[in-house]
Amino acid sequence: MPKPIARFDAESVRDSWDRAADAYAQNQASGRDYYRYAFFGPAQLALCGEVRGLSILDLGCGNGYFARALAQRGARVTAFDISPRMIEHAKKQEAAQPLGIEYRVLDAAALPAGFAPQSFDMATSCMALQDMPNVAKVFRGVHVLLRPGGRFVPSITHPCTDTPHRVWERDENGAKRWLCVDRYFERGSFEYTWDGWGPDFTTEGFRAPLEDWFGWILQAGFELRALKEPRTTEEALRKHPDLEDAGRVPYYLIFDLMRGS
Numbered sequence: 001m002p003k004p005i006a007r008f009d010a011e012s013v014r015d016s017w018d019r020a021a022d023a024y025a026q027n028q029a030s031g032r033d034y035y036r037y038a039f040f041g042p043a044q045l046a047l048c049g050e051v052r053g054l055s056i057l058d059l060g061c062g063n064g065y066f067a068r069a070l071a072q073r074g075a076r077v078t079a080f081d082i083s084p085r086m087i088e089h090a091k092k093q094e095a096a097q098p099l100g101i102e103y104r105v106l107d108a109a110a111l112p113a114g115f116a117p118q119s120f121d122m123a124t125s126c127m128a129l130q131d132m133p134n135v136a137k138v139f140r141g142v143h144v145l146l147r148p149g150g151r152f153v154p155s156i157t158h159p160c161t162d163t164p165h166r167v168w169e170r171d172e173n174g175a176k177r178w179l180c181v182d183r184y185f186e187r188g189s190f191e192y193t194w195d196g197w198g199p200d201f202t203t204e205g206f207r208a209p210l211e212d213w214f215g216w217i218l219q220a221g222f223e224l225r226a227l228k229e230p231r232t233t234e235e236a237l238r239k240h241p242d243l244e245d246a247g248r249v250p251y252y253l254i255f256d257l258m259r260g261s
Helices: 010-030 034-048 065-072 084-096 135-145 210-219 234-239 241-247
Strands: 055-059 076-081 102-105 120-126 146-157 165-170 176-182 188-194 201-207 222-228 252-259
Touching: 010 084, 010 188, 010 201, 034 065, 034 120, 034 146, 034 222, 034 234, 034 241, 034 252, 055 065, 055 135, 065 076, 065 120, 076 084, 084 102, 120 135, 135 146, 135 210, 176 241, 210 222, 234 241
Parallel strands: 055 076, 055 120, 076 102, 120 146
Antiparallel strands: 146 252, 165 176, 188 201, 222 252
């Protein structure tokens, strides 16, 4: 169960992801992160649509999974993360299989610093915004960097199920019956231990109800084009049967936002 924490800022987030980076990258390479590869990652790519020739900024890129997926589809990608160690892993993969991705170490809350206004056709963020201390400022910074008509397509953990209390009720055989969630309206920072990623590691995040997320989006000046709550596909279920619960309740949320003219 995630635990509340007293400190949640750029320095603490950077430190936690630097410590986690090696184990995280190793498990992604091993296929352990199949939720990303077989479930919400493909759904987010599908919502992005045709990206060939677009200039794209990828926020909180980690070791570069989503940046690589975009570049493989013909996008010109600039990607950054707050963790220097994560960027080291991303650059190693770029060196091994060059895709023309430019990687930087940067705190997303510093945007639009470091880039010219209206210099990107699209921005993306794959499951990273909920790990950032100042999401409202991030949305405002991204808005400045997009050209008129440009899109921001980020994914987050779903606020309705990623709650302070979240437990699957199980039957006598251990099968999942229903998901019990509570304290949805609580706002605050927390730390989460990634069990089974050997060695285990802990990272930080922030939770807020949907009304906060939509408030940040609208206050930044974005228009909502679409909203996606991804479900597992039949193909994914055949490969990973334990994704069955992700077809019953929404674990993730993907926004398709646009900067107006």
